[in-house]
Every structure is written in C-alpha cells, then in structure tokens.
Amino acid sequence: MSNITVTHAESGLVRAEVVRRERVTPNMVRVTLGGADLDRYEHRGFDQWFRLALPVRGEGGLDRMPSKFGIGGYVKYLTLPKGTRPVIRNYTVRAFRPAERELDVDFVSHGDDGVAGPWAASVEPGERVAFIDQGCGWKPVAADWSLIVADESALPAAAGVLRDMPRDAVGHAIIELFDARDRQVVDAPDGVAVHWLERGAGEAPGAAALPLLRGLDFPGGEPYAFCVGEQALAAGARRHLVKERGIDKRRVTFSGYWRIGQASPS
Numbered sequence: 505m506s507n508i509t510v511t512h513a514e515s516g517l518v519r520a521e522v523v524r525r526e527r528v529t530p531n532m533v534r535v536t537l538g539g540a541d542l543d544r545y546e547h548r549g550f551d552q553w554f555r556l557a558l559p560v561r562g563e564g565g566l567d568r569m570p571s572k573f574g575i576g577g578y579v580k581y582l583t584l585p586k587g588t589r590p591v592i593r594n595y596t597v598r599a600f601r602p603a604e605r606e607l608d609v610d611f612v613s614h615g616d617d618g619v620a621g622p623w624a625a626s627v628e629p630g631e632r633v634a635f636i637d638q639g640c641g642w643k644p645v646a647a648d649w650s651l652i653v654a655d656e657s658a659l660p661a662a663a664g665v666l667r668d669m670p671r672d673a674v675g676h677a678i679i680e681l682f683d684a685r686d687r688q689v690v691d692a693p694d695g696v697a698v699h700w701l702e703r704g705a706g707e708a709p710g711a712a713a714l715p716l717l718r719g720l721d722f723p724g725g726e727p728y729a730f731c732v733g734e735q736a737l738a739a740g741a742r743r744h745l746v747k748e749r750g751i752d753k754r755r756v757t758f759s760g761y762w763r764i765g766q767a768s769p770s
C-alpha cells in the first residue's frame with residue numbers, strides 16, 4: 505500500500521555497472537554503480553528511487569528491458585522470456601557523485617531469502633545492471649513541521665530527505681532498526697530531532713517506532729509526514745496520524761517498502 509506518486513523520468517532505462525561493494529554496517533551493504541550512462545541520470549535527491557533490474561538469470565535480458573515502467577512498460581517486461589527476464593526490485597539512491605559518475609545504493613542484508621538482498625551481499629565489480637528512475641516520494645508540501653517514520657529499508661530514504669530538506673526545517677525523524685549497529689551518520693537540520701530506535705529480537709517492524717510516535721508531543725501548526733518501511737510500520741504510522749491525531753491524509757505520504765514473509769511482486 506502506498507500513496508506515492510510514481511513519475512516516469514525522461515532518462516528511461518539507465519545502464520550501469522557495479523564498481524564496488526562495501527559492508528557499511530553489519531546488516532547494510534553499499535553497492536556503488538558507475539558508467540558513462542549515468543550522465544543521463546537526473547538527480548533530484550531526497551528519497552529518489554528506482555526500479556533496479558538485476559541480471560540474476562543472465563545479462564541478456566537487460567537489453568530487452570522497457571525504458572519506462574508504466575502500464576505499457578510493465579506489460580512489455582512481463583512478455584520477456586521468464587528464463588532471462590531480469591528481476592526488478594525497488595531501491596533508493598543513497599548518494600550520487602556526478603563528477604565521479606558514481607551512485608551508491610544501500611541494501612539491507614536480510615538473509616538468504618529473496619533476490620536483491622543476497623545479490624548485493626555477494627556481487628562483484630563489473631556486473632551489469634539497469635535502472636528506471638521513478639522520482640521522489642517526499643513531496644514539497646508547505647508545512648510548519650515535518651515528520652519522518654522509517655525502518656532500516658527506508659534508512660536511505662530518511663537520510664536523503666534529512667540531507668536535502670531546508671536547513672531551517674523543524675520536526676522529528678523516527679528511524680527504527682532491527683540492529684542498532686546499523687545506525688548511520690545523517691545530515692539533519694538542527695531543528696529536526698532524530699530518534700534512533702532498535703526493535704527487540706523477533707518483534708515486528710513498528711514495535712519501537714509506533715509507541716514513540718503515539719507518545720510524541722507534536723509541535724503546533726500543520727505537519728507534513730513521510731512514513732515508509734515495512735507495510736505494518738508505514739500503515740500503522742499513517743493510521744495513527746490520520747485517525748488519532750486528525751491530520752489531513754493529503755499531508756501524509758506513506759509506502760509499504762516490503763512485507764514480512766512476502767516477496768516483491770516482479
């Protein structure tokens with residue numbers, strides 16, 4: 505579930521190759537992408553995200569990928585032979601360095617299940633990928649204060665928004681991790697309090713973030729809230745804000761980035 509507006513950038517399909525892989529914290533792997541095609545990528549910052557095509561069934565399928573991922577592009581993707589079709593997963597741009605033609609993506613290492621997590625944990629330099637830019641979920645809504653609620657999968661999104669929001673912004677960012685050692689340095693405005701939380705072993709996402717949110721004293725005025733991460737965390741935060749705090753739902757952007765026990769659809 506999500507109310508994020510997906511945009512289809514003019515750049516279409518951007519090809520890149522893995523330059524290096526680095527474990528930045530115990531459960532987060534940073535894969536740096538590079539290559540001349542990155543010159544066509546238009547960086548907008550914040551939580552800018554893309555559909556990443558992973559050539560786990562061979563690189564041949566990458567050349568037959570659609571250039572956009574609207575309805576037509578998705579149908580074209582589905583007609584690619586299953587045996588060579590790249591696997592698509594959604595990821596956030598953690599950092600972009602145009603002068604070096606480098607783009608970082610931080611992948612949660614969530615075990616052996618799935619495709620993207622295990623791929624990132626073992627990929628070697630030189631592997632080809634492709635991605636389709638889908639824009640930013642964070643909206644430039646005029647607001648008196650801002651609120652971010654995120655889990656580890658949305659740490660790159662939260663960090664990007666904190667980095668790119670106006671320096672005079674005020675508010676709160678609640679970032680829940682399953683392992684406190686995955687905390688990263690973030691460049692937040694002085695007026696935004698960043699609350700790092702760790703949920704207990706075996707607890708569902710949101711177990712730490714939602715109680716803190718419920719007890720938080722909100723500043724006065726109109727907020728803009730951005731709630732992203734595991735489905736229950738994102739939906740739970742939105743429900744609380746709209747139903748219990750009476751915040752206009754147009755002021756709450758939310759997106760279930762992943763779902764416990766369920767693989768991403770494509």
Ligand SMILES: Cc1cc2nc3c(=O)[nH]c(=O)nc-3n(C[C@H](O)[C@H](O)[C@H](O)COP(=O)(O)OP(=O)(O)OC[C@H]3O[C@@H](n4cnc5c(N)ncnc54)[C@H](O)[C@@H]3O)c2cc1C
Nearest residue numbers: 594595596612614618619620621761762764765766767768
């Ligand atoms: C807009 C957007 C931006 C995103 N940005 C990022 C990002 O920058 N970094 C990032 O790590 N993720 C990000 N995600 C989440 C990522 O797309 C999902 O976690 C995706 O399911 C990972 O694919 P997979 O192939 O590893 O696992 P899947 O094949 O989709 O799932 C396999 C199994 O792994 C479980 N699983 C999937 N993700 C996680 C997780 N994070 N923790 C624990 N278990 C999991 C599933 O429940 C399932 O049981 C983003 C999602 C969206 C929608």
